[in-house]
Amino acid sequence: MRLLLTLCLGLCIIALQVVLGAKAFFPDAFADKTDVVDALMEQKKSVLDQIPPAELAWITDHPVVIVGVDPNFYPLEMFDERGRYTGLGGDYLRLLGKLTGLDFRVRRLTDWASTEAQAQQRLIDVFMAAAKTGRRSEYMLFTTPYINMPGIIMTRRGSGLDKVGIDDLKGKKVAVVNNYSWHDFLKEFHPEIIAVPVANTLEALQRVVTGEADAVIDYEFNLLEKIQTGGIMQIQPAGKVDSSYGHAIAVRKDWPELFSVISTALSRITPAEQKILARKWLQQERPAGQERHLQWIFFFVVESIMLCLILNWLWQNELKKQVALRTRELEARLAAAKRA
Known part of the structure; x- marks a missing residue:
């Protein structure tokens, strides 16, 4: 009976592990499928x-x-x-x-x-x-x-440019994505700043890390996403840009x-609907979602190992009990036979 209960417990734990594993390796299957755009399209x-x-x-x-x-x-x-x-x-x-x-x-x-x-x-x-x-x-x-999205200035840690404004960047090299609005902004309103045009935001951040540029100007959400997904640790927020x-x-x-x-x-599309659409993207944490995916995988692997160890221990323990029980029964029979 105990052996049967042990097997049932093991099957329950295995079922739980299957669910955890599915969430780890197939997160889209468990994601919230509700789409505000689909809901709005039905109304329009x-x-x-x-x-x-x-x-x-x-x-x-x-x-x-x-x-x-x-x-x-x-x-x-x-x-x-x-x-x-x-x-x-x-x-x-x-x-x-x-x-x-x-x-x-x-x-x-x-x-x-x-x-x-x-x-x-x-x-x-x-x-x-x-x-x-x-x-x-x-x-x-x-x-x-x-x-409307805010623009920020980011610099390399330890560069001495910990807190700066746009006026503090005079004569400095500032990386901007080629033909982005911030590139136009520097050319039109701040020619005293040396613009360093690059192909994309990630390259702009890398130029700052390597010292080829003193700072980068871009949109806050875009910069933070590239920093997190690119694993760039040497960059720090240093200031904001007044022009949004x-x-x-x-x-x-x-x-x-x-x-x-x-x-x-x-x-x-009403202002209220515009806020709903914006909130969908501005409040979600894309990098954090990727981290949760890795966390699911980590816990799945760890718990799978623990499951194997626990089931092996339970099985061995139950076998020992069964062997001890059978041994006692056999000894009792032998003792009874001798008395007879």
């Missing part, structure tokens, strides 16, 4: 019956719109492990597709500078998450921003009809 109706005939005719003639994106601009734009365009900009793109009926096709390039270059050549029609600058306004029209760029949807300047259609569609 097309705006095509509310736009002028001239714009309807334009949509008929231009059913496909090419979207240029930044391939790694957390939390606004990035691609997931399956190559799908995601982020806050991706959510707005899905909503725009439902509201306008247009076929938005994402064009993935290697970096933001390449994306801007194609937009200037009219090979890209729309940006989903771009800050309005003087240079970009020469060839793009900008909607009202749907999110709002991110909006930008449309090529020679397509005012498309700009009007997209603006009409955006007006159907």
Whole structure:
């Protein structure tokens, strides 16, 4: 009976380990599948019956719109492990597709500078998450921003630049992503600062770590995500940048009809809904989620080893008890036989 109970206990523990293992190696299967975008899309109706005939005719003639994106601009734009365009900009793109009926096709390039270059050549029609600058306004029209993100200054630990403002960076080398709004910001308003343009945010951080740049300026969420996922420990926040760029949807300047259609569609997304969409990305902790995945794996392996040791101990202990019991029974029988 005890042996049977031991086996039942072992099976229960094994079942628990299977669940823990599934959570460790297949976290998506246990993730919350609720998507605020899906819920909003069910509520939204097309705006095509509310736009002028001239714009309807334009949509008929231009059913496909090419979207240029930044391939790694957390939390606004990035691609997931399956190559799908995601982020806050991706959510707005899905909503725009439902509201306008247009076929938005994402064009993935290697970096933001390449994306801007194609937009200037009219090979890209729309940006989903771009800050309005003087240079970009020469060839793009900008909607009202749907999110504002703070910019921060980060420096290398031990560099002596522990707390600085933008004015303290005069004559310093500051890494910025090539053609990002902060690059334009330095060129337009702070030419006394030496801008060091790089391909992406991770490279900007690495330039600071190696001493090739004194500081980096970028958006706070994007920097923190790169620091955590890249395991960069030598960087510290040093200050904030007063100028905060709002991110909006930008449309090529020679397509005012498309700009009007997209603006009409955006007006159907209320401020409360914009906050819900932003909260989905700004409150989630992507790096922490990856750490939890590793924690599940760690605990699964440790508990599996402990399970094997415990089951072996229980089995050996039960066998010893059974052997002792059988031995006592045999000795009792032998003693009874001798007395007889």
